[in-house]
Amino acid sequence: PKRPPPTVKCYICGREYGTKSISTHEALCLKKWHNENNLLPKKLRKPEPKKTEVKTITAKGYYDLDAINETAWTNAQNPLVPCDNCGRTFLPDKLVIYQRSCKPKPAK
Known part of the structure; x- marks a missing residue:
């Protein structure tokens, strides 16, 4: 079976992308x-x-994608x-929308 190409996580959004893109x-x-x-x-x-x-470089000269991805996440x-x-x-822009419907719990 073919192995999928390696991916790297974006440090801003956390999504995975190919190493070239x-x-x-x-x-x-x-x-x-x-x-x-x-x-x-x-x-x-x-x-x-x-x-x-x-x-990012291991002893064998390869990129340590696991370390890169963990840090990016x-x-x-x-x-x-x-x-x-x-x-x-939440992300800040989503928090503004969420807070419209989130009400504090009533005190007992």
Whole structure:
């Protein structure tokens, strides 16, 4: 059976892309992130995500895709913001929409 091509996770959105297309995607994804971040209220805006450098070359000279993907996934989860009412986490633009329907629990 053919093995699927290796993939790398985007450090911004957490989606997987091929090793040849990841650099193109990251540039476009970062531009999209800036556009969406600028539309948010000032209190919900986040600093620009930074790509964490990981030791990517193994002893045999291969890329350590597992380490790269783990770091990228962690970085992609950083921008999540908790809801003030229930504590669930969302991307900032989705939190604004969610908070319209999330009501605080009544005090007992």
